[in-house]
Amino acid sequence: METNNLHIYNTLSRKKQKFEPIKPPFVGMYVCGPTVYGDSHLGHARPAITFDLLFRYLKYLDYQVRYVRNITDVGHLENDADEGEDKIAKKARLEQLEPMEIAQQYTNSYHHNMQQLNVLEPSIEPHASGHILEQIAMTEKILEAGFAYESNGSVYFDVAKYSKTNDYGKLSGRVLEDSIANTRQLDGQNEKHNNADFALWKKAMPEHIMRWHSQWSEGFPGWHIECSAMSTKYLGEEFDIHGGGLDLMFPHHECEIAQTKAANGKDSVKYWMHNNMITIDGQKMSKSLSNFITLDQMFTGSHKLLDKAYSPQVVRFFILQAHYRSPLDFSNKALSAAEKGLERLMIGVKTLSKIKPSETNSFDIESFRKKCFEAIDDDLNTPVLIAHLFDGIRAINSANDGKESFTTAGISEMRNLFDTFIFELLGLKNENETNSKLDDNSENNLMELLLNMRIEAKQNKNFALSDKIRDELVKLGYQIKDKKDGFEWEKSN
RNA sequence: GGUCACGUGGCCGAGGGGCUAGGCACCGGUCUGCAAAACCGAUUACAGCGGUUCGAAUCCGCUCGUGACCUCCA
Incomplete structure (x- = not known):
């Protein structure tokens, strides 16, 4: 096991701090x-991948991690003329479906997209709708503590x-007076003592389909309480x-x-982490700007801003090539650069198994390991x-060209490091390999046949034929590499 | 309007007072029948103006520009 030397940037302190769990090894x-209430888009991929990486690394460090990632299926307020209306309810009426049917449909597609991106499933994925009781109970606690008040069937935080x-x-570094001065007129504003107050429980308007019973009214929980209720329930009053x-x-x-x-009497979170946004031009x-690209569109290329389809792994790699706290701007150029970079990385990993071992290591593996x-x-x-x-890939390619050297032990060390960092932690996978598994043998045999014929043609100086074989294979999506003692081929996307 | 970020080479993106990532593209070379791949090499940077300093892309100030949050959002 690697010694934990992880430092993370805590939004609370605005500093990088050493990560020390409250109750190790948990x-x-x-x-x-x-x-x-909608298809997941590129923006959803970023936190999912960022915290997937963290989840993977914490597990790698041998912590027993409980990762809770919620599903919000209760809906939030609209910002247009339909004030006070639940978003999910609105869409449901438009499409004549049950609200929960819609929530289920988009939950399923989110799960599918996450799987494509090789994002691990969280330990618990609680639904807000399944925790109405907990949210009511927490609201009661806040009322008892005197930090909330009831007003016309709704409950507001004071x-x-x-x-x-x-x-x-x-x-957030915000000053309360500013919030009070700048808060927009929301529905129910006149029920509040103060503009900055926010709802813990909201009485449902007649058009509201999603509603639950409570002692205050038929209604629904406020737009922030679910995370407080569910994190407390599953991670305790204090968590990391x-x-x-x-x-x-x-x-x-x-x-x-x-x-x-207000409810528990103490601060609950030790490290707050925030990923930055993905921008487009x-x-x-974002949803409200309607300039988002859904993940399905990304993977199929069906969006007017996309020159082509980009595979889930390319998207994952693209996101990981920027630091999670920096904004990341989308463009076809950047995506295809990521695509080529990823290919180079994956081919380099494969090349590792072709290196002939030497007596010595010319590459400083220990320092490479440390830097990673x-x-x-x-x-x-x-x-x-x-x-x-x-840098490691370049050393391997050079070794394959006879310009660097690795011992047998060095090669297996490099393989371990690549397995750890590329596959286990960054969570990348080699798509070409998994795609061709089904027809691996027949494909291999056919390629051997064709490429051997090409070698024969070359030996006979029949370059017209040898070039034809190569060019046709390239058209079919294969990359042919001539070697001194034969050939290699790759299936490109 | 208030608060907070940011502005790096053709593009994307790290770094963050002297050592000056990486990827993609482009150019030259090695290899090749020719390519591709790979390797080697070259070129192009820190928005502008001041200040601090022996030294600033990096710190400070101002200007310009961009963005985020302040309202549902990842």
Whole structure:
């Protein structure tokens, strides 16, 4: 086992801090999952992959990790004229389907997309709709503690009162007075004591389909309480890591902090982590701007901004080539650069098994190993990690050309490091290999046959024929590499 | 308007006071019948203007530009 030297950037302190679990060897981790009222898009892929990487690394470090990622299927407020209406309910009426049917449909497609991206399943994936009781119970606790009030069947969190004894805004760096001055007119604003107050329980309007019974009204839980209720239920009153997109920092996470503290009497989260956004032409990709590319569109190329399809692994690699706290701008150029880079990486890994062992190692494997761990330990710096991996690939390619050398032990060490970093931690997989498994043998035999014929043609100086065989195979998606003592071929996408 | 980020070579992206990633593209070379692949090499940077410093892409200030949050969002 590797000694834990992981440092992560904590939004609370605005600093990188050494990661030390509250109760080792256990680690509790909560990440805000998707709202399932639409297809998952590129933006959903980023937190999923970022925290998948963290999950994988923590497990690699031998922690017993419980990773909770919720499904929001209760819906949030609209921002258009349909004020107060539940988003899922709205779509349901339009399509004449049950709200839960829609939630289920999009949950399924989210799961499918995550699987394609090789994102591991979380330990627990709680649904907000399945935890209404817990949310009501937490709201009661907050009422009892005196940090909330009932108003016309709804319950609101009393931000002003809370902030007298607590630091409301400590996560986002926001000043309460500004929030009060700048809050938009939301439905039910006149029921609030204060503009900055937010709902814990909302009385349902007549058009509302999704509703549950409570002592206050027929209604639905407020838009932040689910995460507080479910994280407390599954990870306890104190846990290690809470993650999510940067756009959730305020108000969502700020409200979560306030609610949980009001209910439980203490701060619950030790490390807050936020991934940055994916932009498209420099602008945030989001539902409300309608400039998002769904993952299905990505994988099939069916979007007007896409020159071609990009495979799930290319998307994963593209995301990992930027640091999770930096914005990442989408473009075809960047995607196809990632595609080629990934191919180079994967072919390099294969080349490792072709190297002829030498007496000595000309490449400093130990320092390579160290640099890789330093990169991932430094707040999951995957771009630097990947840069180091490419240095390793270059050494391997050079060795294959006879310009570097590896011993038998050195080769297996390199293989271990690649297995660990590329496949186990970065979670990449070689798509070409898995695709061709089915017809592996016959395909192999055919290729051998054709390429041997090509060698014969070359020996007979029949270059017209040999070039024809090569060119036709290239058209069919194979890459032919001539070697001194024969040939190699790859299936390209 | 308020708050907070950011501006790096043709493109993407790290780094973060002197050592100056990596990928993709382009150019030259080796190899090849020719290619491809691989390897070697070259070129192109830190928005602008000031300041601090022996030294600034890196710190500070200002200007310009871009973005995020303040309202559902990953």
